Amino acid sequence: MGNVEWLDSVEERAWRGFRRMWIHLDAQLARDLAASSELSMADYAVLSTLTEVDDERWRVTELAAHMEWSQSRLSHHLARMQDRDLVKRETDPQDARAAVVTLTNRGREAITEAATEHVAAVRKRFISVATREELRTLADLADRVVDRLSIPT
Amino acid sequence: MGNVEWLDSVEERAWRGFRRMWIHLDAQLARDLAASSELSMADYAVLSTLTEVDDERWRVTELAAHMEWSQSRLSHHLARMQDRDLVKRETDPQDARAAVVTLTNRGREAITEAATEHVAAVRKRFISVATREELRTLADLADRVVDRLSIPT
DNA sequence: CACATTTGTATGATGCGTCATCTACTTCTG
DNA sequence: CAGAAGTAGATGACGCATCATACAAATGTG
Numbered sequence: 001m002g003n004v005e006w007l008d009s010v011e012e013r014a015w016r017g018f019r020r021m022w023i024h025l026d027a028q029l030a031r032d033l034a035a036s037s038e039l040s041m042a043d044y045a046v047l048s049t050l051t052e053v054d055d056e057r058w059r060v061t062e063l064a065a066h067m068e069w070s071q072s073r074l075s076h077h078l079a080r081m082q083d084r085d086l087v088k089r090e091t092d093p094q095d096a097r098a099a100v101v102t103l104t105n106r107g108r109e110a111i112t113e114a115a116t117e118h119v120a121a122v123r124k125r126f127i128s129v130a131t132r133e134e135l136r137t138l139a140d141l142a143d144r145v146v147d148r149l150s151i152p153t
Numbered sequence: 154m155g156n157v158e159w160l161d162s163v164e165e166r167a168w169r170g171f172r173r174m175w176i177h178l179d180a181q182l183a184r185d186l187a188a189s190s191e192l193s194m195a196d197y198a199v200l201s202t203l204t205e206v207d208d209e210r211w212r213v214t215e216l217a218a219h220m221e222w223s224q225s226r227l228s229h230h231l232a233r234m235q236d237r238d239l240v241k242r243e244t245d246p247q248d249a250r251a252a253v254v255t256l257t258n259r260g261r262e263a264i265t266e267a268a269t270e271h272v273a274a275v276r277k278r279f280i281s282v283a284t285r286e287e288l289r290t291l292a293d294l295a296d297r298v299v300d301r302l303s304i305p306t
Numbered sequence: 307c308a309c310a311t312t313t314g315t316a317t318g319a320t321g322c323g324t325c326a327t328c329t330a331c332t333t334c335t336g
Numbered sequence: 337c338a339g340a341a342g343t344a345g346a347t348g349a350c351g352c353a354t355c356a357t358a359c360a361a362a363t364g365t366g
Binding site: 060072075089092097 | 313316
Binding site for chain 2: 005006007010011013014015017018020021022023024025028068116119120122123125126127129130132134135136137138139140141142143144145146148149
């Protein structure tokens with residue numbers, strides 16, 4: 001399994017490259033999104049997740065879980081998005097503790113307009129640079145890495 | 154080149170997987186590092202970069218550029234690390250505008266102790282899950298993506 | 307059915323990253 | 337060599353993420 005203590009050149013190049021790629025991609029996509037909309041990446045994540053289900057209604061906790069955000073982070077972010085009239089929160093009639101998040105018209109317009117360009121940016125910055133084989137390799141690796149992280153060990 | 158507007162299943166799996174992998178890995182490594190040291194990932198990045206040159210002296214701007222951090226971020230972070238006695242800043246005798254950053258003894262101890270376990274964590278969480286071929290593929294892809302980002306277009 | 311426990315969400319404090327700006331020093335120009 | 341322009345770094349204000357906690361509603365228990 002190689003030396004346990006350090007990384008050899010292949011390993012180091014992969015690890016550094018991976019981080020570098022993430023940091024640059026993330027920053028560039030944020031700039032692309034900002035240039036073509038009024039949304040941050042976080043806004044985009046919230047809005048696009050909301051559109052993923054047919055009735056576009058999510059309980060805060062479920063939305064947070066699905067997005068892999070902390071409940072607190074989402075709650076704060078929803079508060080800000082609500083101020084900007086992008087989302088609404090209503091009390092769940094089934095359970096008065098719970099809040100149901102929905103898109104406002106403004107939110108729906110925002111995500112509709114932003115989505116096309118964001119996807120185009122992802123394609124331009126990342127997808128189109130990779131081969132199909134590379135994409136498959138990356139997806140497989142990612143699944144394995146994430147699976148393994150969920151095992152306590 | 155496929156449909157320009159949306160992502161097909163291979164593309165989507167790769168993109169989502171990549172982001173997911175990054176988020177989980179980063180969080181887990183931060184927890185690992187916190188468990189085995191008093192350092193944050195940012196602290197680690199600063200300290201380990203400092204040890205990369207023989208005399209362990211860096212001008213703030215050069216350090217920032219090498220780390221791909223903004224000068225401001227580094228300056229703020231150095232201020233906090235200085236309060237914790239991990240680094241020192243001295244005025245450069247050659248150029249009184251400039252500051253030279255160096256490790257304190259405490260900083261050197263901290264990074265020395267933390268490094269072994271951090272590298273072990275990277276290996277455990279990521280490297281050991283990938284094959285050599287995957288690592289090479291990832292590194293190549295990362296280089297290409299990053300290179301392409303630097304072209305304005 | 308009172309009371310303890312659990313669950314769903316919000317909120318306040320704190321620390322970090324970014325942007326715009328400030329200061330001090332250095333370099334360039336005539 | 338005076339003044340303008342440029343450069344190195346620090347700083348303050350602001351927005352966002354996290355942690356701990358608060359609160360209210362729901363559920364379980366005797």
